[in-house]
Amino acid sequence: MTGSGRYAVAVYAPVIATNRPAAMMAGAFASVVDLATGTARHIATGVQLAYFNPACGPSDRVLLTRAIGVDGERTDLLAVNAGTAEVESTRTIDAQLTTPAPAPDGDYGIAGGKLVKVGGSGALTTVATPAGQAFAVAATAGGAVDLVSVRGDQAVAQRWQGGRLAQTGTGPWNRLQLFRGPGGNQLVGDVTKVRTGLPDLRTLRADRQVRAISGQGHLIVERAAPQPDAVELTTRATHSGRAATGSIAAGGGHRLTVPLPGSPAPKAGPALALAETTTPSCAIPRNDPSIEPFQPSHNMVEWAVDQAVHDRLRVQRPANFLKTGLDAYQPQVSFPLNELAYGDAVPAQLMLAILAQETNLAQASWHGVPGDSANPLVSDYYGNRAPPANGSNDVIDYTKSDCGYGIGQVTTGMRVGDTVFSRPNQVRIAVDYAANIAASLNILIQKWNQLSLDSGGRMQLNDGDPRYIENWFLAVWAYNSGFYPYADRSSHGGRWGVGWFNNPANPQYPANRDRFLANKADAAIPSQWSYPEKIMGWAETPQWGWNDNGTYTKYAEPVFGNTSFGKLALPDRYQFCSPVNSCNWTVPADPCAPRNEQCWWHGSTTFANCANHCGTERLAFALGSAEPAIQRIYQRDCADFTGAADSYKVAPPLIVYTLNDTGKYNLGCSIGPSDGKFTLRLGSPPGEEVSKYAAIDLHQLGAGHKGHMWFTHVYPPNFPSGETNAKHQVVATWSPTIPFPYPANQRYDIVAHMPSHGGEWNTSKYYIFPDPLNDSNPATCQLDQSTGGADKWRYLGAHALKKGARVQLKNVDPAGQGDIDIAFDAIAFIPISGAGHSCGAAY
Incomplete structure (x- = not known):
């Protein structure tokens, strides 16, 4: 959180980045969040994933680092205005700079073990030598710079001000931490040997390392454990000492509007050029039904x-x-x-x-x-x-x-x-x-x-x-x-x-x-x-x-x-x-x-x-033992769909699967041939150069009916009044093979399979084209694909279908942000006599 308390700055990356040195040094994103509105804006890509990044000070000026070189021996220092969400300057420093700190009189950090001040061109001026290896540096509004370092079995707190470095206290090496916020700097932990009464420096007692403190220091977060839909917290009130453990649901507040990768990013710099290489470098392709690995337990x-x-x-x-x-x-x-x-x-x-x-x-x-x-x-x-x-x-x-x-x-x-x-x-x-x-x-x-x-x-x-x-x-x-x-x-x-x-x-x-x-x-x-x-x-x-x-x-x-x-x-x-x-x-x-x-x-x-x-191995399985059975999260949906629950049914259903060659279904369900054709069209218009980008966020999954489905994420249209997305659009089409001779007005109940997982979009809009000669006014049915973790069938409505009839679903919606799943699973067409079922009815 910045010094004014109005903004928070986040540096984040996919967790796999922590296994890649290059990604750790320069592979993270940075965004600034307006805490009053929840609006988030992208400010930089390719920054360092490190514990000291980002660095806030007593104002809304923020510093970000990017490590350069084989081992991060040089540093780019980005200065950000959180209020405008703009990178105002980038200086290249010929040293490994850590723990940067923006201060009223300039920018500080640690380089070569020294407390240094960074000049306008990136030149460094040494101002002091910490007692040990510094791990925290923070400036105050009054012009002081507090720092804490490790020396042997001690953590040493010091303050640089007025041209001199003075010790403010000591503690156990892993039990004295420095935090900053709108209320000033705060030393947290075993503070029995820390001086009190210094301007803009408070002390808070804690009996363990803590994750964070609140802006004014009234609440300590002792533990923070992210879960899929919540954050589990253990907190302690600093005044009363009362502890509480619980979770905060990830929802109910403002929705962050930061563009996800693949969306336009304001103030993110020039557009990236298309690569000249158009042939994949990796030997084994994605989205190939013949290459679908099994996920073990x-x-x-x-x-x-x-x-x-x-x-x-x-x-x-x-x-x-x-x-x-x-x-x-x-x-x-x-x-x-x-x-x-x-x-x-x-x-x-x-x-x-x-x-x-x-x-x-x-x-x-x-x-x-x-x-x-x-x-x-x-x-x-x-x-x-x-x-x-x-x-x-x-x-x-x-x-x-x-x-x-x-x-x-x-x-x-x-x-x-x-x-x-x-x-x-x-x-x-x-x-x-x-x-x-x-x-x-x-x-x-x-x-x-x-x-x-x-x-x-x-x-x-x-x-x-x-x-x-x-x-x-x-x-x-x-x-x-x-x-x-x-x-x-x-x-x-x-x-x-x-x-x-x-x-x-x-x-x-x-x-x-x-x-x-x-x-x-x-x-x-x-x-x-x-x-x-x-x-x-x-x-x-x-x-x-x-x-x-x-x-x-x-x-x-x-x-x-x-x-x-x-x-x-x-x-x-x-x-x-x-x-x-x-x-x-x-x-x-x-x-x-x-x-x-x-x-x-x-x-x-x-x-x-x-x-x-030293430790040695412990074997849980006897050598030569048989491969154990899979411990599934969701049970397979191998049940045959007969349409028996449809009271209007007069003949067996036609089922269009998501692979035209159903012999590629690899989870072991018994399955016959598809009663029609399934197609995926990528990009808008499909087949153009930009259409290849839609494949990046297209995924096949051995789930859904009989063990195969596709899904992607819902994206907004390219233009506010449009209905297409050039690079990310995916259109699925199910075309049943209507049996010959074609009855003039044979009606079908159309039923779509909703998988137990992989489909969550609550306004999935299916388009039904009963007559290929009259495509201008298709019927529509809007469904919530969420199922609560169970495989289900839902009606899309009853329609008289002619040869060439089809159903379509696409992943473009004005409310989409590229983060919610939309699934393409099997669809059944049940010949009926009578009115049939309406859109949204449960099968």
Whole structure:
């Protein structure tokens, strides 16, 4: 919230961005919200996803950062006027700048461990040296700059004012926080050793780290856990000390009007040009009914990992598995397990942790829940998540496609023309969670082997035994941000090893952070920890998932060391500081001054006696056991639709399915041929160059009647008085094959299937064209597609249909914002005698 209290500024990105160094450094969006009206306006794309971004001060001036370079060694500093929602200036700083703070006399921040003032051209002037590594900086209206840093086991609060830096107090290293708001700056936590009476600085007691405080400091938020439709909160009133736990529903207030990716963004800069490349770079396509992976439940994933790490993942997949046309195979025969240097197995909990962080244990698109099939999960199929597009649905740039597939985000070998894998194996990686786990496990082993066998010498943690989870800290570091071999050192000034981005000493992560998932709500803010810290957190604290009976489950905890007190033994924040990367842990304010390639680390280090302290795997499934049954969220709708409930019925219904080749339905329901033709037309007019953009937000789902449907989101028309959207329009058409001879006035009750999930638009407008020779005045029926989680049929009305009759539904509506699902599922045409049913009647 800005100093005036009138605006809030938000920086946000898809959660997958926290697994991509480039996206963390420059892949987030920023918007300003008018707190009186709820109006949100987009202000910038491609900003840093970091705990200190955005930075507000005593006025409505806001600072945003963008990290530049391989490891974020340079910084763009954007100055924003929240009142006008405009970026007023951008300065490039030749240093890693963290914790910026706008003040009445200029802009401050931390660079090279120093408190610096940023000049108009981006030049830095050092004004003071904090006591330790600073993690919070905030200015006051009176011209003071407060900061808090970590020095050893202490948090040190200081104030810079009048040309001098003075200490204002100390506290435990993780129990003293600095917040700012309209009421001034506030030190929160163990404040027994903090001076009182300073202008614009209050103290608030708290017995733990807190998430936020209210603007005037009357309420502390101790816990904030986002849910799908609410935020669960634990709060404490600062005056009375009264605690309350509950949830706030996500609704009932003003609807935010910030344009979503793919919508026009005011003041967002020049329009992005179309990419020259028009051929997909990723080997396995989207929206292909032959490529529809099955979404496993957590028990299936844990079983596959337990088997895979011990080379027992040999479940037999039949020919034409999931209707892919593949020959029969076994996952670890298609992807033989790589030999592991200095040991025999990857710990199961380590592999599960990587899958949890990368994809939440999902093989198919996140639109599909366990028990569904869906499009392949691809990290960036269209190349529109990298800068400058940053998620815009109006951009396709296949040159920037990431092509990470499935539960393990397998990228290597998954581009068009790659020869690492055969075409059948590429398909297996995309559709089969077990095959994907077998392939991604090998990638992790390759990282361990790179560190262990590099020509520069073995990079080893503790005793180097791969049985211990903690000994993989460097390998998962390299798994995320890469390893720079010794043989290539001449290209990097003689340096090699692992980079600065994931070093726990990097000040882009708060120095007062506790271990990841010490508070389970940490999962909502994963950008505050380095990747290996997150993996160790998921290994220590298993991820939860749904069961089919509405309860939750989780994969097994590791076997903890005898003296570990149920925790993994993690490295110190400065564990990877040594002369090889110009890092000196004895200088807490600035251990690694260069902030560039010189901070790359290599070597061996010890932080635990693994025989007593380290964790090992715990198998939940016996080796050689059978693949467990799926734990569905929604039951399949495999029931035959006979129209028996229609009292006007005189003949069997005609059913038009969403695939003309019903042999591609892959969930196992018994299904006959479609009684007509189903088509999807993209763009307006369809077939034009811009029509390809509609495919970005078009999704297939193994749900609905008999296990296949399509859905997209509802978008507004391009013009206020129009009815079309050039880039995002999707029109579905169901055309029944009217039997010959054609009765002159045969009436049909038309019934549309509403899926249990994937359709939510409450004003879905179906157009019925009974006579192809008279298209100018179609009948309409408006339905609410929400079903409360159950598959249902609803009447569209009764009509006399002639040969060529059809029903259409499109995703364009003036109220659409690109965020609510609209589904295209099967439609039945029931021959009737009599009046039939009216629009909206329940079947």
